[in-house]
Amino acid sequence: xxxxxxxxxxxLIGCGNNKADHNEALIKxxxxxxxxxxxxxxxxxxxxxxxxxxxxxYFEGGGQNEGLEDLIVNHVEPEAxxxxxxxxDNIQTHFEGNFA
Numbered sequence: 001x002x003x004x005x006x007x008x009x010x011x012l013i014g015c016g017n018n019k020a021d022h023n024e025a026l027i028k029x030x031x032x033x034x035x036x037x038x039x040x041x042x043x044x045x046x047x048x049x050x051x052x053x054x055x056x057x058y059f060e061g062g063g064q065n066e067g068l069e070d071l072i073v074n075h076v077e078p079e080a081x082x083x084x085x086x087x088x089d090n091i092q093t094h095f096e097g098n099f100a
Contacts, residue, residue: 050071
């Protein structure tokens with residue numbers, strides 16, 4: 001099974017201590033949305049949650065992808081047929097100012 005590494009930096013506007021629990025739940029929901037998108041070959045979650053711009057690169061176990069569409073078309077969609085399951089466990093969220 002290919003190793004899949006995504007580094008996610010999420011900007012949270014107005015993230016104060018009183019919002020930390022809510023924002024942590026949002027982050028976990030985003031990660032779960034991406035996991036389900038990968039497992040089901042559905043690029044919608046990636047288009048919703050990942051940034052894409054001219055020159056963007058996405059890295060995974062098989063190498064790099066140039067742009068979000070390259071990642072979706074060449075990995076997310078076809079690899080769903082392999083029936084791979086992703087597991088994200090021991091998720092720890094740390095907040096610094098407006099970043100998590």
